[in-house]
Amino acid sequence: MTAQVSTIADTRSESSPRSAPRVLLYAVLILFAIYYLLPLFIMVVNSVKPLSEIQGGNMLSLPAQWTLEPWQKAWNEAQIGVQATGLQPYFLNSILMVVPAVAISTILGALNGYVLTKYRFPGHKIVFGLMLFACFIPFQIVLIPTARILGTLGIAGTIYGLILVHVVYGLGFTTLYFRNYYEAFPTELVRAAQVDGASFFKIFYRILLPSSGPIIVVTVIWQFTNVWNDFLFGASFSGPNAMPITVALNNLVNSSTGVKEYNVHFAGALLAALPTLIVYIVAGRFFVRGLMSGAVKG
Amino acid sequence: MAFLEINRLEKSYGAMSVLKGINLAMEEGGFLVLVGPSGCGKSTLLNTIAGLESISSGEIKIAGRRVNDRRPSERDIAMVFQSYALYPNMTVAQNIAFGLEMRKVPKPERDKAVAEVAETLQIGHLLNRKPSQLSGGQRQRVAMGRALVRKPKLFLFDEPLSNLDAKLRVDMRTEIKRLHNSLGTTIVYVTHDQIEAMTLATKIAVLKDGHLQQFGTPAEIYNDPVNTFVADFMGSPPMNLVPGELVMSGKAYAVAIERDGTAPVVLPIANDRTVVSPAGQKVVLGIRPEAITDVDGADRNAKNVIRVSCRTEVVEPAGSDTFVVTRLGGKDVVARMRSDAAVKLHSTTDFAYNMDRAVLFDPASGNRVA
Ligand SMILES: Nc1ncnc2c1ncn2[C@@H]1O[C@H](COP(=O)(O)OP(=O)(O)O)[C@@H](O)[C@H]1O
Ligand SMILES: [Mg+2]
Numbered sequence: 001m002t003a004q005v006s007t008i009a010d011t012r013s014e015s016s017p018r019s020a021p022r023v024l025l026y027a028v029l030i031l032f033a034i035y036y037l038l039p040l041f042i043m044v045v046n047s048v049k050p051l052s053e054i055q056g057g058n059m060l061s062l063p064a065q066w067t068l069e070p071w072q073k074a075w076n077e078a079q080i081g082v083q084a085t086g087l088q089p090y091f092l093n094s095i096l097m098v099v100p101a102v103a104i105s106t107i108l109g110a111l112n113g114y115v116l117t118k119y120r121f122p123g124h125k126i127v128f129g130l131m132l133f134a135c136f137i138p139f140q141i142v143l144i145p146t147a148r149i150l151g152t153l154g155i156a157g158t159i160y161g162l163i164l165v166h167v168v169y170g171l172g173f174t175t176l177y178f179r180n181y182y183e184a185f186p187t188e189l190v191r192a193a194q195v196d197g198a199s200f201f202k203i204f205y206r207i208l209l210p211s212s213g214p215i216i217v218v219t220v221i222w223q224f225t226n227v228w229n230d231f232l233f234g235a236s237f238s239g240p241n242a243m244p245i246t247v248a249l250n251n252l253v254n255s256s257t258g259v260k261e262y263n264v265h266f267a268g269a270l271l272a273a274l275p276t277l278i279v280y281i282v283a284g285r286f287f288v289r290g291l292m293s294g295a296v297k298g
Numbered sequence: 299m300a301f302l303e304i305n306r307l308e309k310s311y312g313a314m315s316v317l318k319g320i321n322l323a324m325e326e327g328g329f330l331v332l333v334g335p336s337g338c339g340k341s342t343l344l345n346t347i348a349g350l351e352s353i354s355s356g357e358i359k360i361a362g363r364r365v366n367d368r369r370p371s372e373r374d375i376a377m378v379f380q381s382y383a384l385y386p387n388m389t390v391a392q393n394i395a396f397g398l399e400m401r402k403v404p405k406p407e408r409d410k411a412v413a414e415v416a417e418t419l420q421i422g423h424l425l426n427r428k429p430s431q432l433s434g435g436q437r438q439r440v441a442m443g444r445a446l447v448r449k450p451k452l453f454l455f456d457e458p459l460s461n462l463d464a465k466l467r468v469d470m471r472t473e474i475k476r477l478h479n480s481l482g483t484t485i486v487y488v489t490h491d492q493i494e495a496m497t498l499a500t501k502i503a504v505l506k507d508g509h510l511q512q513f514g515t516p517a518e519i520y521n522d523p524v525n526t527f528v529a530d531f532m533g534s535p536p537m538n539l540v541p542g543e544l545v546m547s548g549k550a551y552a553v554a555i556e557r558d559g560t561a562p563v564v565l566p567i568a569n570d571r572t573v574v575s576p577a578g579q580k581v582v583l584g585i586r587p588e589a590i591t592d593v594d595g596a597d598r599n600a601k602n603v604i605r606v607s608c609r610t611e612v613v614e615p616a617g618s619d620t621f622v623v624t625r626l627g628g629k630d631v632v633a634r635m636r637s638d639a640a641v642k643l644h645s646t647t648d649f650a651y652n653m654d655r656a657v658l659f660d661p662a663s664g665n666r667v668a
Contacts, residue, residue, distance in 0.1 A: 191350050192383035196397035196444075197371035206396075210387035 047071060047266035054262050070263035074271055078264055080251050081240055087268055090248035094228060094275075097159050097244055101166035102223040108167070109174020109219060110212065114204055116175070117182040118190045128179060134172035139232050142169075150237060157239030165237060166227045174219050181215040182208065217286040225276050245272045299362060301326035301484055302347070302452065307356035309342055309508075316342050318508040320356070324501060329478055330486045333495040334505035335531070340488040343505070344454050347486060349373050361451055371400070376445035377454040380461065382437045384429035384444075391416075391425040394443045401448075415443045418477075435466045442477075455487040459494065471497060492532045496520065504528050520586075521655065526664035529584045529657070538590070540583045540627040541661060544575055551668070553583050553658065555627040557608070563626065568602045568654055573668040575660065581667060582659040587621065589655040590633035592641070596650035604651045613643050624649070 046054055047070050049063035058064075076086035115121075116128050146165055147156065155161040185208065193203045234244040243251075249272045253265045280287070300323035309317040316339045324330045332340045345351040347358060349370040358365050365373050376397070384393050394415060395408045403411075416422040419439045429437060438458065445453055458474075459467045475498055478485055489495055495502050495516070502519045504511040504527075512524045523529035529537040542555035542565075551567040565583065567573060575581060596603045608624035608631075615637060622633045622641050633649055641647055658668035 186381060186383065188379045188381050188383035189385060191345075191348075191370075192377065192379060192444075193385070193396070194350060195348060195370045195375065195377045197400035198396075202400065207385055207387075 043266045043270055046263055047270055049263055051259075051261055051263050070261070070267040071271070073261070074252070074264045074268035078252055078261075078268065079255060079257075080248050081243075087245055087248055087252065087271055090243050090245045091271065093159060093238075093242055094245040097162045097166070097242075098224060098227045098275075101163045101170070101227045102220055104163070105167045105170035105174050105223055106216065106219050108171055109176075110178045110209070110216075111204065112171070112175040113178025113180075113182045114208055116179045117185070118187060118203075118208075119200075128175070131172045131175045134169075135176065139169075143232075143236055146233075147237065156237065157242060159238075159242045161237050162233060162242060162244065165233050166223075166230065169233075170223050170226065173222060177215055177219050177222070178212075181212065185211065214286060217283050221279055221283055221287050224279050228276050300324060300359075301328070301361055302330070302486065303357075303359040304343075304347070305357040305359075307343075307346065307358065308354045309339075309346055309351065310354050316508050317346070317353075320505075320510050322503055322510070322513060324484065324486070326361075326484055327482050328484055329498055329500045331495040331499035331502050332486065332488045332505060333490065333492055333502060333531075334511075336490055338505045339508045340490070340505055341456055344377075344456050344486060344488050347452075348375055348377055348454050374451040375454055376448050376450040376452075378441045378445050378456070378458045380457040382429075382441040382461075384437055384440055386429055389426050389428060390421065390432070390440050390443075393429065393440060394447050397444065397448045411447050412443075415447045418446065419443050434462055435470065438462060438470060442474075446477075446481075451484065453483055453485045455485065457488055457490070460489070460491075474498065493534060496532070502532075504531060506531075523584070523657065524666055526582060526584070526659050529659070533586060535587050535621065535632050537584045537586050538629070538631045539659070540585070540629050540631060542581055542583050542627055544573070544577050544579045544581050544658070544667075546577045551577070553581060553656075555583065557627075558625055563606050565604055565606075565651060565653055565656070566602065567656070567658070567668060571668045573658070575658075575667040579667075580661050582661050582664075583627075584657040584659055585631075585651065585653075586655060587632040587634040589652040590631065591650050591652070592633075592635045592639035593648050593650045595636045595639060597652050597654075600652045600654045602653040604653055605648050606651055607646050607648045609646050610641055610643055613641055622647070622649075 042059060045062055046059065048066050048068065050065055050067055050069070053064060074087055076088045077084055078086045080087065080090070112131070116124055150156040150161045150164070153161075153164075155164065189207055190203055193207050198206060228244075229246060230244070231246045231250065234247045235250070238244060238247060249268050252268050302322070302324040304320055304322040307317055307320040308315070320343060322330070332343055334340055342351060346353045347360075349365065349368055349372075353366065360373055360375070370377075384390075385396065388396065391412050394412045398408045398411060412425070413422070416425055419442060421436065421439050421443060424432060424436055424440070429440070432440065438461075441458070455474075459470050462470060471494060474487075477483075478498075487498060499516050501514065502516055503513045504519060506527055512519055512528045514522070519528060519532055523532065523537070526539055530539065540555055542553040545552050545554045545564065547564055547566055550569050551571075551573045553565045553567065554562045555565065557563050591597075593605060608626060610622050610624055611630070612621075612623035614621040614623075618637060620635045620637050620639060620641060622635055623630050624633065625631070635641060657666060659665060660667050
């Protein structure tokens with residue numbers, strides 16, 4: 001009580017008693033930061049060490065001898081499939097899968113959100129309800145039916161198959177994001193554009209899309225992370241030539257022949273995680289902003 | 299021939315009927331105001347004219363052409379929305395030109411049209427701004443510019459002034475009236491403000507709960523309301539509605555009204571009126587405040603002026619006039635006196651009732667009986 005009174009009476013004083021809880025707050029935050037950064041730290045330092053140092057038991061220390069050889073090995077020498085190609089071709093597979101999958105599911109989600117809010121039809125609530133429901137179906141349940149469908153379509157074991165699966169599975173989420181965002185978008189703008197003579201798609205890309213930046217960022221990050229990190233669909237539906245990097249990494253780490261090259265494994269894991277990290281670092285601040293903003297200022 | 303024709307129009311959302319058999323006809327160059335309390339279906343009616351809402355049955359004709367199944371862009375209309383609905387990502391110039399762009403008008407022509415409209419509305423200096431950088435009044439002008447630039451056959455306004463402050467609203471009202479006079483365009487205008495309706499309209503349609511109550515010129519609506527709803531809704535202060543009884547006074551009809559303390563007042567009905575109720579019937583007398591004046595201020599041309607003395611309950615000087623409240627038939631009755639009339643509070647004063655301007659309603663249905 002007295003402390004508080006003195007703060008109010010003497011706010012310009014530099015040795016404010018408020019700084020005590022501040023210090024505590026920072027201490028806790030720093031502790032959490034260390035807690036979360038420690039695994040990353042271990043991965044990074046061990047990926048630039050020769051294997052002998054790790055086998056010597058010095059997991060936590062900085063490398064005595066710095067080397068990029070494990071990274072290079074993980075990238076293009078390690079034995080994963082039949083040939084010793086490293087992670088490189090699988091990284092490319094993941095890119096070829098994730099870019100179209102994210103683009104298509106985001107565009108379709110935006111169109112769904114547009115129709116479900118601005119071109120309402122009888123039963124639109126049921127359609128939306130069913131799409132929402134799709135978000136909660138566990139992956140495992142749909143594995144066998146999906147395999148059948150991919151087989152019927154003749155795209156089993158291909159990257160196209162994986163793209164299709166990820167688009168369909170992501171659609172529930174992307175639709176949810178865009179529908180909620182467009183729900184707050186003023187309908188009078190759409191009506192004004194209709195009177196002005198703009199077509200369905202013109203209204204979409206001239207009026208709605210330019211105001212959709214934040215939600216596009218949210219959706220792209222969400223989809224990119226999920227599709228890139230997916231293991232189950234990748235392991236179930238990819239043939240030897242369509243394997244995404246998550247599955248390849250698993251094969252690298254679990255290969256039973258020879259010595260375990262931990263430094264190469266760490267480097268490989270870092271390589272696999274790099275794209276999502278970059279996406280977060282580049283677009284992360286828009287992510288939070290997008291989650292917070294609903295309405296369009298006009 | 300009517301320019302805008304609406305025949306037996308019905309609109310329902312599922313089981314809920316919102317517009318119930320609307321019939322309207324409007325000549326070219328007219329200014330039609332749809333007025334009524336909030337939720338009565340004004341916007342819905344306007345949106346069906348625009349083609350933004352489908353209709354359940356009936357017919358809409360613009361310039362002799364049935365447009366029921368036409369899209370908004372094919373109806374040759376432009377619309378100004380309550381929220382202005384300016385495209386937030388475009389500049390003012392792009393906003394105004396958007397309709398022309400969608401209609402594939404070449405860029406040089408578009409620029410010329412935008413410049414002309416900007417000149418008319420004095421928004422030339424705003425053309426490169428975004429809507430978020432404009433004040434409410436400026437946004438309003440841009441929204442009108444977007445409608446004007448296409449030179450459509452029909453303009454639709456949905457409560458365009460309701461988001462402006464009082465002073466600006468009056469200014470913009472005058473401006474809209476001036477634009478209508480100078481451009482000679484046909485306008486359908488929605489408002490819940492009866493003063494806006496009276497000042498702007500050449501024809502007024504009064505709506506309530508999806509029913510068209512009355513359709514006529516502002517003078518008809520004001521002087522000759524078809525029912526107590528219209529009488530009460532239009533005019534400020536509204537028409538006095540006083541319960542009484544229809545009696546015979548000699549050979550003519552009259553209304554007898556209870557008065558506190560003394561004998562009932564008997565007010566004769568002008569004998570050129572057709573009265574559709576028999577004597578002895580309960581009625582409601584409708585009389586505008588300006589038809590009840592101080593004795594010297596009575597209309598000299600009126601044939602039927604009755605002097606009634608009543609006790610004054612409230613005296614409200616309003617500058618140009620003084621409103622005086624008395625009690626008659628258990629209701630407050632507002633009289634509109636000249637500001638220099640000598641009226642004392644709580645004293646018995648003589649009032650002149652101009653019965654030429656009085657109307658009678660049925661108390662149960664609210665409809666006119668004389
Ligand atoms: N899309 C809709 N679905 C269901 N009811 C609606 C819809 N739009 C309007 N209504 C109803 O129709 C009635 C008239 O609405 P509206 O035309 O907006 O009234 P006003 O403009 O006169 O205030 C209201 O009762 C409103 O609730
Ligand atoms: Mg409305």
